[in-house]
Amino acid sequence: MDKTDIEAKVIQFIASKVENVDVSKITTASQFGELGLDSMDTVQLLFDAEEEFGVSFDGDEVKNLRSVGDIINYINNHPPSMPA
Amino acid sequence: MRIVVTGMGVVSPIGIGVDQFWDAAVKGVSGIRRIQSFDASRQRSQIAGEVIGFDPTSFLSAKQVEQTDRFTQLALLAASLALEDAGSLESYAPQRMAVSLGSGMGGFATFESSAARKLQNKSMPPFTVPRIMANSAAAWIATKYGLKGVNLTSSTACSSGGNAIGMGLDLLRTGKADAVIAGGAEACVLPLTMSGFEALFALSTHFNNDPEHASRPFAKDRDGFVIGEGAGILILEKEEEAMRRGAKIYAYLAGYGCACDATHIVAPEVEGQVSAMKAAIQDAGMQPEKVDYINAHATSTPLGDIVETKAIKELFGEHAQEIAISATKSLIGHTIGASAAIGSIATVMTLHSGTIHPTINFAEADPECDLSYTPNQAIQKKVQTAMCNAFGFGGNNVSIVFTTL
Numbered sequence: 001m002d003k004t005d006i007e008a009k010v011i012q013f014i015a016s017k018v019e020n021v022d023v024s025k026i027t028t029a030s031q032f033g034e035l036g037l038d039s040m041d042t043v044q045l046l047f048d049a050e051e052e053f054g055v056s057f058d059g060d061e062v063k064n065l066r067s068v069g070d071i072i073n074y075i076n077n078h079p080p081s082m083p084a
Numbered sequence: 085m086r087i088v089v090t091g092m093g094v095v096s097p098i099g100i101g102v103d104q105f106w107d108a109a110v111k112g113v114s115g116i117r118r119i120q121s122f123d124a125s126r127q128r129s130q131i132a133g134e135v136i137g138f139d140p141t142s143f144l145s146a147k148q149v150e151q152t153d154r155f156t157q158l159a160l161l162a163a164s165l166a167l168e169d170a171g172s173l174e175s176y177a178p179q180r181m182a183v184s185l186g187s188g189m190g191g192f193a194t195f196e197s198s199a200a201r202k203l204q205n206k207s208m209p210p211f212t213v214p215r216i217m218a219n220s221a222a223a224w225i226a227t228k229y230g231l232k233g234v235n236l237t238s239s240t241a242c243s244s245g246g247n248a249i250g251m252g253l254d255l256l257r258t259g260k261a262d263a264v265i266a267g268g269a270e271a272c273v274l275p276l277t278m279s280g281f282e283a284l285f286a287l288s289t290h291f292n293n294d295p296e297h298a299s300r301p302f303a304k305d306r307d308g309f310v311i312g313e314g315a316g317i318l319i320l321e322k323e324e325e326a327m328r329r330g331a332k333i334y335a336y337l338a339g340y341g342c343a344c345d346a347t348h349i350v351a352p353e354v355e356g357q358v359s360a361m362k363a364a365i366q367d368a369g370m371q372p373e374k375v376d377y378i379n380a381h382a383t384s385t386p387l388g389d390i391v392e393t394k395a396i397k398e399l400f401g402e403h404a405q406e407i408a409i410s411a412t413k414s415l416i417g418h419t420i421g422a423s424a425a426i427g428s429i430a431t432v433m434t435l436h437s438g439t440i441h442p443t444i445n446f447a448e449a450d451p452e453c454d455l456s457y458t459p460n461q462a463i464q465k466k467v468q469t470a471m472c473n474a475f476g477f478g479g480n481n482v483s484i485v486f487t488t489l
Binding site: 019040041043044047050051056 | 145147151207210
């Protein structure tokens with residue numbers, strides 16, 4: 001999966017998880033807070049993303065994941081060892 | 085001050101909503117089937133009273149479903165039905181509206197699924213703890229309806245719902261609340277929980293191919309309880325206030341008694357059960373002879389049903405033979421922390437309708453169970469004072485008295 005694929009899939013995934021948000025408004029620059037997610041929603045979203053993309057966010061690095069692009073970059077830099 | 089029941093909501097293996105539940109109960113419909121929610125082929129007991137056709141997405145958002153365990157979802161539906169039944173409670177300040185709920189296991193579906201993930205080194209769902217905690221259901225009910233008063237959860241195993249209703253009565257009598265959403269919820273038709281009960285030889289195992297006949301309280305060949313799930317909620321208010329707002333009044337919640345055996349962690353005992361029933365009748369300011377119906381705890385275990393029979397005979401003496409008894413668990417199995425709440429709803433409906441639902445599967449009586457258990461067919465009888473029993477692990481005994489007098 002190249003980065004463009006990851007980007008499309010992550011945005012589509014986030015759109016499916018976030019309530020009341022127009023898909024066209026979700027960009028790589030979108031911060032989770034801007035999408036209406038509070039801290040618990042964000043933790044839940046990251047958990048769901050781990051399940052979806054077969055990655056495991058490192059305990060310390062997870063604190064730096066604040067935007068859609070951060071998730072895309074993380075997945076791009078940490079390809080899953082097993083298919084998702 | 086008298087406390088009244090003005091609304092009821094039930095989610096059970098024989099129906100959702102009081103009308104559906106009561107109609108099935110009076111007809112003697114069994115809600116026990118082979119387990120559908122997971123592959124139970126490796127369980128010794130492969131049957132349960134599951135709530136069929138329950139869809140949490142029909143009343144909760146996807147996010148709310150993700151954040152709640154099934155026991156909370158069942159409780160939320162029962163609460164919404166009860167509140168709808170009670171009509172407008174807008175005259176009460178939110179700070180004066182309490183929730184008193186019971187659950188024996190809390191969010192154990194979440195516990196079991198998250199534990200399985202942990203053992204496989206998978207990441208942990210972030211709502212694991214808020215879904216598991218026993219007060220989750222009470223907290224969600226409060227949040228959904230903006231109920232800002234006392235918020236309690238009783239976890240006394242199989243008597244949890246009874247304690248919760250009793251605590252609701254106490255809250256109203258002591259002036260700590262003006263309305264209480266009281267009841268119980270349980271959803272533990274689950275492999276680990278069932279295996280635990282199986283290890284105690286508490287569950288029925290001889291009726292896996294004949295599930296509808298497995299739950300047979302007081303019958304000779306009973307072999308353990310059948311696990312069930314569900315929720316029951318009652319709306320409790322002070323009589324004057326309920327009348328002022330023109331509420332429909334089902335019955336008085338007149339007495340609450342509890343007692344601990346203090347002898348054994350799981351084996352029931354006559355003395356503690358007698359004490360609880362006696363305390364409830366005293367609390368109601370009545371004489372035992374006034375009781376004309378008992379919704380028995382009656383789980384269909386070999387020992388439990390005999391002990392309860394002995395306790396009723398010891399307390400009521402000759403009057404015991406005149407009391408009509410029935411076992412809601414014969415229909416729906418044992419819903420643990422919800423059982424006394426659902427049993428209370430059946431008790432109130434008995435007072436309200438003049439019909440006593442049957443104890444089904446009563447083929448042949450156990451010689452040691454020699455009272456009137458309303459075998460197999462409903463009976464019509466004007467009942468004015470009724471008691472609901474709930475006895476739990478921990479030696480916890482609870483009795484609640486409802487009356488129309």
